[in-house]
Amino acid sequence: MAEHEAISAASAKFPKPPERKFHYGTAGFRLKATLLDSVVFRVGLLAALRSRKLNGQTIGIMITASHNPPEDNGVKLVDPMGEMLEESWEAHATTLANASSAQQLVEDYVKITTECQIKSDTIANVVFARDTRPSGVHLVSALVEALKATNTEYTDHKLLTTPQLHYITRCLNTKGSPYEYGDPSEQGYYEKIAASLKAAMQGRRHIGSVTVDCANGIGGPKLRELLKYLPPPSEGGLEIKVVNDDVVKPEKLNYQCGADFVKTNQRAPPSSYASPLARCASLDGDADRIVFYFNDSDGTFRLLDGDRIATLAASFIGDLARSAGLAEKLNVGVVQTAYANGASTAYVTQDLRLPVVCTATGVKHLHHAATKFDVGVYFEANGHGTVVFSDLALKRLTKYEPKSPAQASALETLRALTSLINQTVGDALSDLLLVEVILAHKGWGPKEWDLTYTDLPNRLVRVEVAERSIFKAVDAERKLESPPGVQAQIDAAVGKFKNGRSFARASGTEDAVRVYAEAATRSETEDLAQKVATIVRQAGE
DSSP: OHHHHHHHHHHTTSOOOTTOOOOOBTTBEEEEGGGOHHHHHHHHHHHHHHHHHTTTOEEEEEEOOTTSOTTEEEEEEEOTTSOBOOGGGHHHHHHHHTOOSHHHHHHHHHHHHHHTTOOTTSOOEEEEEEOSOTHHHHHHHHHHHHHHHTTOEEEEEEEOOHHHHHHHHHHHHHTTSTTOOOOSSHHHHHHHHHHHHHHHHTTOOOOSEEEEEOTTSTHHHHHHHHHTTSOOGGGTOOEEEEESOOOSSGGGTTTTOSHHHHHHHTSOOTTOOOOTTOEEEEEOTTSSOEEEEEEOTTSOEEEEOHHHHHHHHHHHHHHHHHHTTOTTTOOEEEEEETTSOHHHHHIIIIISOOOEEEEOSSHHHHHHHHTTSSEEEEEOTTSOEEEEEOHHHHHHHHHOOOSSHHHHHHHHHHHHHHHHSOTTSOOHHHHHHHHHHHHHHHTOOHHHHHTTOOOOOEEEEEEEOSOGGGOEEETTTTEEEESTTHHHHHHHHHTTSTTOEEEEEEOSSSSEEEEEEEOSSHHHHHHHHHHHHHHHHHHTO
């Protein structure tokens, strides 16, 4: 068959590195860029199969390594509604990536076609983009070879943030339907956000400016482009000071800046010269996550992470639903992982009186759980997250007739939020403006936001083990079912500390186990973390 011959010939240009084993995970494939040629080629093959399986719907491919160092890169697939690749297809990605030869690759390709009952005469459709890493250009050439070999229709969107590609993918697949998401272009993305921001603000004014660290990644030029569509500060618009937006020097990407640096080091980037109490935010390398922070009047660094964003959004949306008269018709809930600070969970359940669901780590798990609510709010502590509105919620917001001017105002803001928020995936630019809208409505600065609750001291410890696979977690990764007896030892240690909580979770990428601990005081937290780390270390010997 001509297609199989074309695949075999093209794949010979991108041989799989010997002795390498690849695995498609939550972030797709991510490793040193020099090892990715064959992987990206084979992801192109899988995208063609996935599109054909879905009757020619458009599949997205993003080439990025997010917050990783510049020498790394990665590739991941985007399903038609802008969501992550269906979990059952991750195994197919892994299979193709690990085919040892061109012949084996074609055999695996044919096997997937047969097992999934894919019609080979269906025309596949793919869109793709990349971040600012220099290696992206070469990897795109490998991808294009695969798309040509499978006779796939494709569009190269060049440089985009990851969320922008998710947005375009969903727009393409909903165009002309009752669920049309927007214009499938970068300009359409900016126009949708700008219009919904204006509607959500309801004439309110932003308080002060916000300094945004763009990690010297793709978020820098795209934020500057977005600003062209927003009203200037002189006309009541938000003043955004852009820093760390150098994409000319590749080595600067994520170096001493970006969301991961701030979250990990618990301090502002050295290049951020914000004054005390000034609002600051940091994006990551592909602009799909964001954290906020400020320096208190005494110089103390205060982090406003994903937990804080989630509680702020849930509080505001819950208030709007009540003010609009829709509290009984909209089920608002929050989704967290075991890494969420216990104080944030208590704040949501006890103060906001909203339900909380805990899932395993990984955006795909949070997103899936969030769709079970009418309005599902999810953010990982690292700042990756969004708000998802169900079809039923959107219909109710559209059809609801307000009974007073106050209800009408709240309803208009709610409706605007459904467009301002990128519901396909965590989006740093969209989430930045969401937070700014909420702070403007509340008349808050970062200090007032920080005072909503007090985080419990917490500690994350990495423990090297001989074989991580023996550590098997259950209950949303909060408990270990093996090795036998280890969880009982952890429970006994936790029971000795006020507000104590700790769990151990095997790393997905290295032979190590990560231990999380929190307690009433910093010293108790450190003590608990070390005790649990010792238990894990002994079990892993």
